[in-house]
Amino acid sequence: MAGEVCRWTTQAQALSAFADFTGKTQSASHIKPLHWYVACRLVLEGGFDPDDITPRPPFRVERRSGRPPVLHYDEARAGGGERTILGGLKTKNVDVVVTRDGIGPVLAVSCKGVTGAFRNLTNRMEETIGECTNLHITYPALVLGYLVLLRANRQAEELLEGVGEAAGTEPEKVLAANDLALTAGGDPVAGIMRFHNALRELVGRRGIRNDVSRYEAIGFGMVEMKPGARGGLLDHYPEDDSVLRIERFFGTLYLRYDERFVTSAPDLASKTRRLEWAADSPALKIAGLDYEGRSVPVVPLQEAES
Structure with missing residues (x-):
């Protein structure tokens, strides 16, 4: 997928692409659809101008006076x-970045996808902490999110059979016990x-004077690999009260952004305030939309002028 442009991507499509990928992860093809999903959602739900987002989502804004x-x-x-x-x-x-003209990067999301070797996960923490610290040193106001997916590999024999068939290889040569994410129970x-x-201790940065090694938001999801549920999110982990549940990820990003770049900076609000789309916008009716777009009711032109 190197060199490809951002496509309209739903969460289900991004997760399925991650679950079904059989190539080398160095290509990032297993996680690229997640980048596109994040970028598109920041426009439709977040109200960010697509011109301000990299990779640029496939949307166009029609501005109308008043x-x-x-x-x-x-x-x-x-x-x-x-x-x-x-x-x-x-x-x-950085995978997905929102940049405001005259201000710089204001919101960014780093996406990671781990398909196996789960015993080595804690070795990733140094890289994770370093990335966050590095960016916050230069841009302390940057709202930074970390979105990570893991394959919920269950039983060894079930997993080996499924991945082996998909890859066209001998199952025993594809995975090892280190690639199992869930116990038999x-x-x-x-x-x-x-x-x-460990990730739970790295999230929750609220103000620009807080620890630069913490992320504003972290989303952690395990993607089902078993037949019949493949490509969906594991529903029982993280647990419902975990701050890392993906359902909380985007809302936290928007909240931190508004606090820093709108509420605390009223003189910049005309430039930084997130957009609200007309409720009859064609893009809000796009097939597969699985979250609520940010919109306001359409006022008839005669009423708007009176």
Whole structure:
């Protein structure tokens, strides 16, 4: 998928692409649809201008004087790539970035997908902490999110059979015990629980003077691999009260953004306030939309002028 532009992508499509991928993860093809899903959602639900987002989502904004803007789906406007951000220690390519003209990067999401070798998850923490610290040193107001997916590999024989058939290889050569995410009883293995608990300590940054090594939001999801449920999110882990539940991820990003760039900066609000789309925008009726778009009711033109 290298060089491809951002496509309209639903959560179900992003998760299925991650579950079904059989190539080398170095290509990032297993996680690229998640980038597109995040970018599209930041427009439709978040109210960010697609021109401000990298990779650029396939939407076009029709602005009207005194009336809410209309959002259109427009594949011709889509773009690809990542944005390079100047960090305090080194430059960093970040998966999805919202940049405001005259301000710089204001919101960014780093996406990771782990298909196996779960005993080594805690080794990723140094990289995870370093990325967050690096970016917050230069941009302390940046609202930074970390979205990570893991394959919920269950039984060894079930997993080996499914992946082996998909890859066209001998099952025993594809996976090892280290690739199992869940025990026979359905509970996460110890390595995944440690990873979850470590991430939980890295989230919750509220103000720009808070610890630069914490993320504003972290989303943690385990993607089902068993037949009949493949490509869906595991419903029982993280547990319902976990701050890492993906359902809480985007709302937290929007809240932190509004606090820093709108509420605390009223002189910039005309530039930083998130857009509200006209409720009859064609893009809000796009097939597969699985969250509520950010919109306001349409006022008839005669009423708007009176």
